Amino acid sequence: MYNFEYKNPVKIIFGKGTIPNVANEIPKNKKVLMTYGGGSIKQTGVYDQVKNALKDVELLEFGGIEPNPHYETCMKAVELAKREKVDFLLSVGGGSVLDGTKFIAAAIMFEGNDPWDILDKPATSPVNAAIPLGAVLTLPATGSEMNGTGVITRAATLEKKAFASPLVMPQFSILDPECVFTLPDRQVANGVVDAFVHVMEQYLTFNVNAPLQDRLAESILTTLIEEGPKVLANRTDYEAAANFMWCATLALNGLIAAGVPQDWGTHLIGHELTAFHGIDHARTLAIVLPGMMSLKRENKKEKILQYGERIWGITEGTDDEKINAAIAKTVGFFESLGLPTTLPEYDVPEETIGKISLRFKESGLKLGEQRDIDFQMVEAILKDRL
Amino acid sequence: MYNFEYKNPVKIIFGKGTIPNVANEIPKNKKVLMTYGGGSIKQTGVYDQVKNALKDVELLEFGGIEPNPHYETCMKAVELAKREKVDFLLSVGGGSVLDGTKFIAAAIMFEGNDPWDILDKPATSPVNAAIPLGAVLTLPATGSEMNGTGVITRAATLEKKAFASPLVMPQFSILDPECVFTLPDRQVANGVVDAFVHVMEQYLTFNVNAPLQDRLAESILTTLIEEGPKVLANRTDYEAAANFMWCATLALNGLIAAGVPQDWGTHLIGHELTAFHGIDHARTLAIVLPGMMSLKRENKKEKILQYGERIWGITEGTDDEKINAAIAKTVGFFESLGLPTTLPEYDVPEETIGKISLRFKESGLKLGEQRDIDFQMVEAILKDRL
Numbered sequence: 001m002y003n004f005e006y007k008n009p010v011k012i013i014f015g016k017g018t019i020p021n022v023a024n025e026i027p028k029n030k031k032v033l034m035t036y037g038g039g040s041i042k043q044t045g046v047y048d049q050v051k052n053a054l055k056d057v058e059l060l061e062f063g064g065i066e067p068n069p070h071y072e073t074c075m076k077a078v079e080l081a082k083r084e085k086v087d088f089l090l091s092v093g094g095g096s097v098l099d100g101t102k103f104i105a106a107a108i109m110f111e112g113n114d115p116w117d118i119l120d121k122p123a124t125s126p127v128n129a130a131i132p133l134g135a136v137l138t139l140p141a142t143g144s145e146m147n148g149t150g151v152i153t154r155a156a157t158l159e160k161k162a163f164a165s166p167l168v169m170p171q172f173s174i175l176d177p178e179c180v181f182t183l184p185d186r187q188v189a190n191g192v193v194d195a196f197v198h199v200m201e202q203y204l205t206f207n208v209n210a211p212l213q214d215r216l217a218e219s220i221l222t223t224l225i226e227e228g229p230k231v232l233a234n235r236t237d238y239e240a241a242a243n244f245m246w247c248a249t250l251a252l253n254g255l256i257a258a259g260v261p262q263d264w265g266t267h268l269i270g271h272e273l274t275a276f277h278g279i280d281h282a283r284t285l286a287i288v289l290p291g292m293m294s295l296k297r298e299n300k301k302e303k304i305l306q307y308g309e310r311i312w313g314i315t316e317g318t319d320d321e322k323i324n325a326a327i328a329k330t331v332g333f334f335e336s337l338g339l340p341t342t343l344p345e346y347d348v349p350e351e352t353i354g355k356i357s358l359r360f361k362e363s364g365l366k367l368g369e370q371r372d373i374d375f376q377m378v379e380a381i382l383k384d385r386l
Numbered sequence: 387m388y389n390f391e392y393k394n395p396v397k398i399i400f401g402k403g404t405i406p407n408v409a410n411e412i413p414k415n416k417k418v419l420m421t422y423g424g425g426s427i428k429q430t431g432v433y434d435q436v437k438n439a440l441k442d443v444e445l446l447e448f449g450g451i452e453p454n455p456h457y458e459t460c461m462k463a464v465e466l467a468k469r470e471k472v473d474f475l476l477s478v479g480g481g482s483v484l485d486g487t488k489f490i491a492a493a494i495m496f497e498g499n500d501p502w503d504i505l506d507k508p509a510t511s512p513v514n515a516a517i518p519l520g521a522v523l524t525l526p527a528t529g530s531e532m533n534g535t536g537v538i539t540r541a542a543t544l545e546k547k548a549f550a551s552p553l554v555m556p557q558f559s560i561l562d563p564e565c566v567f568t569l570p571d572r573q574v575a576n577g578v579v580d581a582f583v584h585v586m587e588q589y590l591t592f593n594v595n596a597p598l599q600d601r602l603a604e605s606i607l608t609t610l611i612e613e614g615p616k617v618l619a620n621r622t623d624y625e626a627a628a629n630f631m632w633c634a635t636l637a638l639n640g641l642i643a644a645g646v647p648q649d650w651g652t653h654l655i656g657h658e659l660t661a662f663h664g665i666d667h668a669r670t671l672a673i674v675l676p677g678m679m680s681l682k683r684e685n686k687k688e689k690i691l692q693y694g695e696r697i698w699g700i701t702e703g704t705d706d707e708k709i710n711a712a713i714a715k716t717v718g719f720f721e722s723l724g725l726p727t728t729l730p731e732y733d734v735p736e737e738t739i740g741k742i743s744l745r746f747k748e749s750g751l752k753l754g755e756q757r758d759i760d761f762q763m764v765e766a767i768l769k770d771r772l
Contacts, residue, residue, distance in 0.1 A: 001401075001625065001628045001629065001632070002401070003400060003401025003402060003403075003404060004398075004400050004401060005397065005398065005399050005400070006397070006398040006400070007395065007396070007397035007398065008394065008395075009393065009394075009395030010393070011391065011392070011393035012390075012391065012392045012393065012644075013391050014389060014390050014391070014392070014644070014645065015387075015388070015389025015390060015645075016389060017389075018389060209625040209629070210629065211609050211612060211613070211629055212605060212606065212609040212629055212632055212633055212636070215601075215604075215605030215608060215609060216602060216605050218601075218605075219598060219601030219602050219604075219605055220598065222601060223597050223598040223601060226597060227597070239387065239595040242387045242645075243387065243595070243596065243597055243598055246387070246598055246644075246645070247598055250598070255641075258398075258400070258632075259400065259401075259628075259632070
């Protein structure tokens with residue numbers, strides 16, 4: 001096991017009927033900006049629940065934060081918040097709204113010239129301050145509700161970048177699994193795959209003798225495989241929704257990453273597919289992960305074999321056959337949820353592979369837990385998905 | 387799953403060579419009281435490591451906190467800390483030193499007449515304030531390093547009581563697995579069993595459809611069964627020590643308890659065995675748990691069968707046979723570590739059972755996840771261990 005530090009002070013308030021608790025969690029005398037997305041919270045009643053709970057709070061609103069939240073949109077909220085001297089942000093929505101809100105919280109306090117530097121030049125422009133924020137989560141998927149990470153897209157340049165700081169961890173996150181009841185199939189399926197691949201990025205690396213972390217990761221994978229389809233089949237199965245929701249949170253709250261190597265190559269390649277073609281984040285992961293497993297089968301051999309055996313019961317055949325079977329099971333799981341896993345199924349032309357590969361060539365960025373995935377390997381991984 | 391709230395802001399600093407980091411974690415300009423136990427930290431070098439790291443800090447010392455820390459001892463530290471206007475406590479030792487330090491932190495700020503009320507009358511004398519504390523943990527076992535709970539014994543009256551408050555959670559806990567290298571067999575074995583039974587108290591209850599929590603609990607149990615004996619066999623196996631240490635922390639940091647019922651009957655009965663006969667805490671758990679499993683086999687049936695199958699591979703026989711096999715496996719594991727599991731092996735006379743039962747009769751306290759274990763059931767559980 002590696003040495004590690006772990007601290008996660010986010011307060012989770014979990015369960016049926018917990019949204020009105022938001023009134024107890026926002027500190028007194030704050031001017032609050034409530035951020036949300038395309039307005040689905042108005043149809044589902046979550047908007048009214050929050051507004052009713054906060055009727056004694058000075059509350060502004062900023063709607064329209066899109067999936068893969070845009071830098072340009074967030075900067076409008078920053079302008080509003082600065083003008084109105086907002087001192088608390090409340091994200092009401094899914095991971096995209098929350099990621100956007102985290103960026104807004106940091107950008108409001110940013111002292112440099114261009115807040116894009118938070119994303120583009122994290123080494124020289126770290127987050128030194130952020131206004132506090134809380135979350136009402138309506139969509140289990142990204143795990144953003146219990147971490148200090150956000151991913152932002154610059155529409156003008158088709159760039160999608162992540163940033164991280166403990167200063168943008170929510171003060172609290174309210175998770176009411178009944179929010180799942182009104183989600184469309186596509187968002188449920190995406191959420192299951194997103195959480196699944198988050199776990200895989202922290203688990204499917206190389207062995208550092210951390211059997212507890214391995215088993216915690218496998219616990220989340222197995223539960224997602226078990227509960228995800230239940231949610232998809234019966235949207236008002238509260239227990240399944242609750243189990244899915246808690247899986248998505250624990251998939252990315254730092255716990256299973258403590259003391260082990262992490263990959264995140266699948267995410268970084270996937271981000272480019274979103275940037276170029278607007279493909280849903282989770283769907284990009286469903287495309288890339290099988291290629292990553294296939295092309296990095298030597299480096300990840302021990303863990304892929306363990307994954308195959310413990311998660312899918314694969315014990316027969318040569319190592320290569322077992323790895324192929326583990327990949328096939330993974331693909332089969334994603335497809336069973338309705339997510340295609342190859343590029344042509346998303347109408348991505350082959351030339352996109354060259355464009356993405358070129359970006360990694362130009363940046364010189366090497367991916368993966370061993371930082372050995374160069375632009376040529378990125379190309380090979382994506383060609384595997386044609 | 388039940389509704390729940392979960393917040394755990396303790397900063398964990400984990401790994402080889404991390405003890406000197408204590409210098410970065412104690413806030414500036416604090417007057418620190420370093421608490422410790424019987425002095426083993428002086429033999430192991432931990433004392434010198436801490437003293438060297440803190441040579442620029444105003445540092446007082448209070449040694450002699452015993453296993454099952456005494457109220458009487460802690461109150462001497464309270465007196466010293468108040469007189470010297472100490473404003474930070476640093477626990478250097480195992481769970482007993484840390485539990486004592488948590489109580490000292492709360493008792494210093496207690497505004498009532500008698501700080502014993504923190505333990506004896508928690509409903510009317512809750513912890514409203516505590517001075518901040520940190521920990522250097524030298525013995526994996528109790529999980530105290532990442533929670534807000536402490537257990538204190540009043541020597542004068544042979545009473546052992548627990549208290550809990552987020553205000554006594556450590557600001558940080560430093561966990562260097564190399565501390566395990568110098569532990570005697572007895573403390574390692576006790577630590578493994580202590581952590582194991584902590585998990586069982588939160589897992590072996592009744593089913594509330596929380597499959598992720600179940601699997602997280604099983605992950606810790608399986609890893610303790612795997613790594614515990616390795617540590618016992620080879621004290622300088624760093625990886626095994628690290629895995630054991632992280633298991634003990636996660637066994638009682640609130641995570642596996644989130645959203646599920648909890649028992650703690652084994653602990654409350656075990657505390658009486660310590661109070662009357664000074665038996666090591668973990669050994670009292672090794673005695674009581676098999677009786678609890680046997681006598682509460684109906685209420686816990688579904689979970690005992692799941693435990694038997696997933697942890698020990700028990701799939702053959704009637705339910706009763708499978709439950710008996712699961713109990714036998716548990717007893718066998720404890721005994722393999724060197725912990726006897728029956729009362730006569732600890733020279734506890736049968737009359738003690740009557741005395742303990744009488745205490746529960748007089749207090750009217752009902753134990754267990756369904757609060758249905760009365761004094762007669764306590765008697766039956768203990769008679770099972772004759």
